[in-house]
Amino acid sequence: MEPRIGGRPTAHIIEYLRKPQHPKQQHYPFSCQRSFFYFSSRYALADGIRALGLRRGDTVLLPAYNCGIEIEPFHYFGLRTEFYQIDKELKVSLPDLREKIKGNIAALLVTHYLGFPQDTEQIKAICNDHGVFLIEDCAHALLGSHNGADLGTYGDIAVFSVLKTLPVPNGGVLVVNNNNFRWAHQQLEPSRFSSAFYVADLLRQKTLPRGGLNVALESGAYGAFYQGMNIAKRFIAAARKISNSRGLSLARPDSYDFREDLIPWGTSKASERIIAGTDMSRVKKTRRDNFGKYLAWFLAERPAGITLPFTELPEGVCPLFFPLIFEEEGKREIVHARMKERGITTYPWWDRFHPAVPWDEYPDAVYLKKHLFGLPVHQDLEPAMIERVLTEFADLMQH
Incomplete structure (x- = not known):
């Protein structure tokens, strides 16, 4: 059997359960004193908007090339969104940005697409010249650096997606760099079922080496684990319809939905274990x-x-x-x-x-x-x- 090549990294199931030997991750942004942890990056961004003190009716400037989900937190808080050009090389059009930022812009979101940095020094200078907050979108850029500085250290705030790079069931990070702002996030533990279901989904797509009996058994076990969790999910969904509950236990960190109920959620214990134990x-x-x-x-x-x-x-x-x-x-x-x-x-x-x-x-x-x-x-x-x-x-x- 040819090896299956999944789209995301995974860990052994034991790693989601056991206590790591190194309880504190030393790599940025996990080591930063002003880092706050969330269910996913969109909720980190939502709290970042509040940390900056942006208000209903303010205008923010966003890249025209976007996923779409990063727009939702701004709309949730009643902010107006305008857009600037991104070229086919995934670079910010600086002339267009300079023209657009001349208006009544309160904040600029800049995205380091696929981990490749934008011209952060110039963009930061443009923001400073116009008194505009810089929000660094590092959802693709965990562990990245530019000119010797970690990506995420240029903006007034920065947001990261952990689950795009590491085998975690959930995880977003907000870093507040601007010392003029004080922020605290009393995080709630996410639904354990939500975390377990995402782990099962990761494992069923696990990248496996060339086949053998052990590989076949491992693949079968992970498939059975996912099927069991999927059956449980259907029961929960049915019960939710009957009880008209919010169904937060079915929330996924990678969905296209933005749900205000999830803003207080932090990262799960399983994610914390993976983060702490990763080289x-x-x-x-x-x-x-x-x-x-x-x-x-x-x-x-x-x-x-x-x-x-x-x-x-x-x-x-x-x-x-x-x-x-x-x-x-x-x-x-x-x-x-x-x-x-x-x-x-x-x-x-x-x-x-x-x-x-x-x-x-x-x-x-x-x-x-x-x-x-x-x-x-x-x-x-x-x-x-x-x-x-x-x-x-x-x-x-x-x-």
Whole structure:
């Protein structure tokens, strides 16, 4: 049996349960005294909005290329959202930003897409010149740095998504860098069922080496665990309808919903154990090494109909995945489906269009929404697995 290549890293089930040997993680942002922990990054952002003192009716400037869920916390607090250009190389258009920020803007959100830093020094200077708060969106950029400084240290606040990089069932971080603001977050423990269900979902998609009896047994056990949790989920959903309850136990940190009830939730004990026990340097090195293998192949082979938004891996970047752009619309969905049939998870990235964005004004953002595709680089992948991804990808591109 060929190895299954999942889209996210996972841990052994025991690691979600046992007490870590190193109770305090020393890597930023976990070591920062003014870091606060949440169920996911959208709720970290929601509390960050409150920490900055933004008020109903204030205007915030957001990147036109976005997931969509990061818009929801601003709308929840009654803020107006305007947008600025992102080019096809996933870079902030500084001329457009300078023009847009001249208005009555209270805060600017800047996103380090896929772990690659924006021109943070220039953007910070623009914000300072106009008295605008800078919010660093580091959801893709955990463990990343730029010019020797950790990403997340440039903004007045910064938000991180832990679950995009580490095998946790939930986790977002808010860092308050601006010393003019005081903030406290008395976090509530998330639903244990929600955490357990997400762990089961992670494990059923676990990246596994080439098959053998032990691998087959492990895969079967994880599949059974997920099926059992899924049955329990259906019972809870049915009971929720009968009782008309809020059903918070079914909440997922990666859903597209924004629910105010989840703002007080912190990270689970399972997530804390994984964070504390993870060798962050190894995670970053592995992801960079895997990215480098893809990059070398694509630069050598130069497959037709594909462009690369990044043709080098700058020092300090901890990549989320390896991005490429299919020039033909619809091609990425075909490749995604066929790679999935072969047991390989890929990413047709950010294909949803939030209604708040005037998409006709941002053709580059629309292009990225329809064409950007990703291959996995996460820390569970061994060199042979990267070779298999490339072999399968090359085969598909020839047919």
